[in-house]
Amino acid sequence: KAGVTQTPRYLIKTRGQQVTLSCSPISGHRSVSWYQQTPGQGLQFLFEYFSETQRNKGNFPGRFSGRQFSNSRSEMNVSTLELGDSALYLCASSLGTSFGDTQYFGPGTRLTVL
Protein backbone atom coordinates (compact mmCIF):
# COMPACT_ATOMS: atom_id res chain seq x y z
CA LYS A 1 0.00 0.00 0.00
CA ALA A 2 1.43 3.38 -0.96
CA GLY A 3 2.11 5.78 1.87
CA VAL A 4 1.08 9.40 2.30
CA THR A 5 2.50 11.58 -0.43
CA GLN A 6 3.00 15.33 -0.32
CA THR A 7 3.85 17.68 -3.13
CA PRO A 8 5.94 19.63 -3.64
CA ARG A 9 8.69 18.55 -1.25
CA TYR A 10 10.38 21.95 -1.28
CA LEU A 11 9.08 25.41 -1.99
CA ILE A 12 10.56 28.88 -1.88
CA LYS A 13 8.27 31.90 -1.85
CA THR A 14 8.54 35.58 -1.01
CA ARG A 15 6.58 37.56 1.55
CA GLY A 16 3.08 38.46 0.46
CA GLN A 17 2.73 35.58 -1.97
CA GLN A 18 0.37 32.67 -1.48
CA VAL A 19 1.10 28.95 -1.63
CA THR A 20 -0.84 25.72 -2.06
CA LEU A 21 0.40 22.42 -0.73
CA SER A 22 -1.04 19.02 -1.62
CA CYS A 23 -1.46 15.78 0.30
CA SER A 24 -2.62 12.41 -1.00
CA PRO A 25 -3.63 10.08 1.84
CA ILE A 26 -3.26 6.33 2.03
CA SER A 27 -5.89 4.58 -0.07
CA GLY A 28 -9.07 4.10 1.95
CA HIS A 29 -8.23 6.81 4.48
CA ARG A 30 -10.80 9.57 4.72
CA SER A 31 -9.19 11.83 7.31
CA VAL A 32 -6.34 14.20 6.55
CA SER A 33 -4.77 16.37 9.23
CA TRP A 34 -2.21 19.11 8.67
CA TYR A 35 0.58 20.12 11.04
CA GLN A 36 3.18 22.87 11.01
CA GLN A 37 6.63 22.03 12.36
CA THR A 38 9.08 24.79 13.31
CA PRO A 39 12.16 24.75 15.56
CA GLY A 40 10.54 27.25 17.92
CA GLN A 41 6.99 25.95 18.23
CA GLY A 42 7.47 22.28 17.39
CA LEU A 43 4.60 20.36 15.84
CA GLN A 44 1.36 22.33 15.84
CA PHE A 45 -2.02 21.13 14.60
CA LEU A 46 -3.52 23.22 11.80
CA PHE A 47 -6.76 21.45 10.86
CA GLU A 48 -8.37 18.13 10.00
CA TYR A 49 -10.59 17.25 7.09
CA PHE A 50 -12.91 14.27 6.92
CA SER A 51 -15.24 13.49 4.05
CA GLU A 52 -14.63 16.91 2.48
CA THR A 53 -15.54 18.78 5.69
CA GLN A 54 -13.30 20.53 8.16
CA ARG A 55 -13.79 18.59 11.36
CA ASN A 56 -11.30 20.27 13.66
CA LYS A 57 -9.21 23.42 13.63
CA GLY A 58 -6.13 24.61 15.50
CA ASN A 59 -5.18 28.12 16.56
CA PHE A 60 -3.85 29.54 13.33
CA PRO A 61 -4.91 32.76 11.58
CA GLY A 62 -7.39 32.74 8.75
CA ARG A 63 -4.56 33.01 6.23
CA PHE A 64 -4.24 29.26 6.66
CA SER A 65 -7.02 27.35 4.96
CA GLY A 66 -7.61 23.96 3.50
CA ARG A 67 -9.97 21.76 1.61
CA GLN A 68 -10.53 18.13 0.83
CA PHE A 69 -11.73 16.58 -2.39
CA SER A 70 -14.05 13.65 -2.93
CA ASN A 71 -11.06 11.31 -3.42
CA SER A 72 -9.81 12.38 0.06
CA ARG A 73 -6.85 14.29 -1.35
CA SER A 74 -6.35 17.52 0.55
CA GLU A 75 -4.78 20.87 -0.12
CA MET A 76 -3.79 23.61 2.25
CA ASN A 77 -3.34 27.20 1.27
CA VAL A 78 -1.45 29.97 2.98
CA SER A 79 -2.14 33.48 1.75
CA THR A 80 -0.09 36.65 2.29
CA LEU A 81 2.96 34.71 3.36
CA GLU A 82 5.04 35.97 6.27
CA LEU A 83 8.62 35.11 7.16
CA GLY A 84 7.35 33.18 10.18
CA ASP A 85 5.43 30.81 7.92
CA SER A 86 8.71 29.14 6.98
CA ALA A 87 8.27 25.61 8.26
CA LEU A 88 7.90 21.95 7.45
CA TYR A 89 4.24 21.28 6.70
CA LEU A 90 3.19 17.71 7.41
CA CYS A 91 0.00 15.95 6.61
CA ALA A 92 -1.22 12.80 8.30
CA SER A 93 -3.88 10.43 7.09
CA SER A 94 -6.06 8.01 9.01
CA LEU A 95 -9.28 6.08 8.57
CA GLY A 96 -10.89 8.81 10.66
CA THR A 97 -13.83 6.70 11.74
CA SER A 98 -12.98 6.29 15.42
CA PHE A 99 -11.02 8.01 18.14
CA GLY A 100 -7.44 6.87 18.28
CA ASP A 101 -7.14 5.80 14.64
CA THR A 102 -3.46 5.51 13.77
CA GLN A 103 -2.24 8.55 11.88
CA TYR A 104 0.42 8.08 9.20
CA PHE A 105 2.54 11.06 8.27
CA GLY A 106 3.84 12.08 4.88
CA PRO A 107 7.41 13.33 4.32
CA GLY A 108 6.34 16.95 4.48
CA THR A 109 6.71 20.06 2.35
CA ARG A 110 9.55 22.37 3.34
CA LEU A 111 8.37 25.95 2.79
CA THR A 112 10.88 28.77 2.90
CA VAL A 113 9.59 32.35 2.84
CA LEU A 114 12.12 35.01 1.86
Added chain:
Amino acid sequence: GQQLNQSPQSMFIQEGEDVSMNCTSSSIFNTWLWYKQDPGEGPVLLIALYKAGELTSNGRLTAQFGITRKDSFLNISASIPSDVGIYFCAGQRPEYGNKLVFGAGTILRVKS
Protein backbone atom coordinates in the same frame (compact mmCIF):
# COMPACT_ATOMS: atom_id res chain seq x y z
CA GLY B 1 2.37 26.21 22.55
CA GLN B 2 3.24 22.71 23.70
CA GLN B 3 1.09 21.06 26.33
CA LEU B 4 3.37 18.05 26.77
CA ASN B 5 6.67 18.40 28.60
CA GLN B 6 9.20 16.03 27.11
CA SER B 7 12.62 15.31 28.59
CA PRO B 8 15.46 15.16 28.11
CA GLN B 9 15.79 17.63 25.28
CA SER B 10 18.75 15.70 23.86
CA MET B 11 20.89 12.69 24.65
CA PHE B 12 24.29 11.54 23.53
CA ILE B 13 24.88 7.92 24.46
CA GLN B 14 27.19 5.03 23.73
CA GLU B 15 26.07 2.28 21.38
CA GLY B 16 24.68 -0.58 23.43
CA GLU B 17 23.38 1.61 26.24
CA ASP B 18 19.76 1.76 27.29
CA VAL B 19 17.87 5.01 26.80
CA SER B 20 14.92 6.43 28.65
CA MET B 21 12.81 9.48 27.88
CA ASN B 22 9.51 10.68 29.26
CA CYS B 23 6.61 12.97 28.73
CA THR B 24 4.37 14.66 31.28
CA SER B 25 1.29 16.79 31.12
CA SER B 26 -0.91 18.78 33.46
CA SER B 27 -3.92 17.35 31.59
CA ILE B 28 -5.21 13.82 31.19
CA PHE B 29 -4.82 12.16 27.82
CA ASN B 30 -6.69 9.07 26.65
CA THR B 31 -4.06 7.96 24.16
CA TRP B 32 -0.28 8.32 24.29
CA LEU B 33 1.86 7.79 21.22
CA TRP B 34 5.57 7.76 20.49
CA TYR B 35 6.92 8.78 17.09
CA LYS B 36 10.40 8.92 15.58
CA GLN B 37 11.41 11.43 12.96
CA ASP B 38 14.46 11.07 10.77
CA PRO B 39 15.94 14.05 8.91
CA GLY B 40 13.86 15.04 5.89
CA GLU B 41 11.04 12.67 6.78
CA GLY B 42 7.73 12.78 8.58
CA PRO B 43 7.22 11.20 12.02
CA VAL B 44 6.80 7.42 12.07
CA LEU B 45 4.65 5.80 14.75
CA LEU B 46 6.64 3.54 17.09
CA ILE B 47 4.18 2.64 19.84
CA ALA B 48 0.57 3.53 20.66
CA LEU B 49 -0.86 3.23 24.19
CA TYR B 50 -4.59 3.25 24.87
CA LYS B 51 -5.06 2.29 28.51
CA ALA B 52 -3.70 3.67 31.78
CA GLY B 53 -0.97 1.40 33.11
CA GLU B 54 -0.46 -0.27 29.74
CA LEU B 55 3.07 -1.45 28.99
CA THR B 56 3.78 -2.19 25.33
CA SER B 57 6.90 -3.35 23.51
CA ASN B 58 7.98 -3.09 19.91
CA GLY B 59 11.32 -4.87 19.49
CA ARG B 60 13.87 -3.03 21.59
CA LEU B 61 11.36 -0.31 22.42
CA THR B 62 9.10 -0.35 25.47
CA ALA B 63 6.61 2.33 26.40
CA GLN B 64 4.22 2.77 29.29
CA PHE B 65 1.03 4.78 29.76
CA GLY B 66 1.14 6.29 33.25
CA ILE B 67 -1.62 5.32 35.67
CA THR B 68 -2.53 8.97 36.25
CA ARG B 69 -2.94 9.31 32.44
CA LYS B 70 -0.73 12.40 32.65
CA ASP B 71 2.56 10.82 31.67
CA SER B 72 4.31 8.24 29.53
CA PHE B 73 7.84 6.97 29.08
CA LEU B 74 9.77 5.31 26.28
CA ASN B 75 12.75 3.01 26.80
CA ILE B 76 15.14 1.87 24.09
CA SER B 77 17.34 -1.04 25.02
CA ALA B 78 20.80 -1.76 23.60
CA SER B 79 20.87 1.32 21.36
CA ILE B 80 22.36 1.06 17.87
CA PRO B 81 23.49 3.80 15.45
CA SER B 82 20.22 3.74 13.48
CA ASP B 83 18.34 4.80 16.63
CA VAL B 84 19.55 8.36 16.04
CA GLY B 85 16.76 10.78 15.34
CA ILE B 86 14.15 12.84 17.12
CA TYR B 87 11.61 11.08 19.30
CA PHE B 88 8.27 12.72 19.96
CA CYS B 89 5.56 11.89 22.40
CA ALA B 90 2.01 12.81 21.46
CA GLY B 91 -1.32 12.68 23.23
CA GLN B 92 -4.94 12.54 22.19
CA ARG B 93 -8.15 13.39 24.04
CA PRO B 94 -11.67 12.71 22.76
CA GLU B 95 -12.64 16.37 22.97
CA TYR B 96 -9.74 17.17 20.62
CA GLY B 97 -10.94 14.63 18.05
CA ASN B 98 -8.09 13.34 15.90
CA LYS B 99 -5.76 16.19 16.87
CA LEU B 100 -2.37 15.15 18.18
CA VAL B 101 -0.68 17.29 20.83
CA PHE B 102 3.09 16.84 20.64
CA GLY B 103 5.99 17.18 23.01
CA ALA B 104 9.02 19.20 21.92
CA GLY B 105 11.02 16.09 21.09
CA THR B 106 14.15 14.31 22.35
CA ILE B 107 17.17 14.34 20.03
CA LEU B 108 19.05 11.08 20.28
CA ARG B 109 22.65 10.81 19.17
CA VAL B 110 24.52 7.52 19.46
CA LYS B 111 28.29 7.15 19.62
CA SER B 112 29.48 3.99 17.94
